[in-house]
Amino acid sequence: MSNINGSAASTSWAVLREGNARFIAGMTSADLRRGPHRRAELIGSQAPSAIVFGCADSRVPAEILFDQGLGDLFVVRTAGHVVDGSVLGSIEYAVEVLGVPLIVVLGHDSCGAVAASIAMVDEGKVPPGSIREIVEHIAPDVVRARIAGAETLAETIEQHASYTAELLRERSVLIDRAITAGRVSVVPTFYSLASGEVGEAHPVRRLLAV
Template structure:
């Protein structure tokens, strides 16, 4: 992935991980006032709701820079996809990043469903069951550790976005939107690319 938007995010992540954040001035009152009438983010982040993975901070971005949708294990449902379609169709974002992370509790819960038939209670079950097919697919593909499963889950989520949304799928097909799957390391603070997902490969199973 070589887009300017993705390169900018990686540069920001490197700054933040090294303790050289430059985003302070873009999070203050002046920037807030500039955004009261409109927004024009260039990047959509679908990330995990984990409190340790705030996209704006770890990419060293300011107010208005990112359109962020976060759910446990970056799971998809109608509200999530609708929010993403709004970002692409109405706001005109150019880059989608599906951001997973090591030590994801949602992925671990889904892995227990697949590996041990241990189904959680309440609505956590719904989250785990949404992720379970990706866990199974990753296992069949040779993923042995939870972190490797999580990386593949991020990649497969990009595919699911393409398949489930005509708006997003068409944007990817014509090149109006680029997509990349990525993984965040809790210990180092660094984001690494799992792999760009070209449109022609998105339907691969």
């Protein structure tokens, strides 16, 4: 867990990993934290243990993948986990106001947004409407991943998750300050649609000659 510092963040990540293991095994227990009693507990306040910034893909619902209940996660989702002002403001609120100690960037295999960005970089295929904005946000990460040595879609997605984690810190003084102070950790992750496992992203390390 090299990306995670501090006992609160480590504990939060351990809880998520345990929940993901239950999800993989088909032994989920989060229904106990989604009923009337849990709803009543949350009427006046919330205290989520982790922020999950993930892709909007319908196959990647964070609460289900981590087997969490109501109020357990502060979830922000955009296609390809693209960062904009609303995303930063939402995450900053969770960090500064709610005191959440862990930010998980949730990438996943077969990500259509990253695949479309690769198609634009490689073949000049520009998608219509505002989809183009999403692809244009991701395209620099595709190029950067290629320079780092990424060759496959999966490798590029893992690189993109890692770059997104870096970008949150670069774009937000509040997040950077919280990380520097040890109040929050950011961990990029990769979800396998086939296995159901969420693990830390492992970006490639081989640099290509440019």
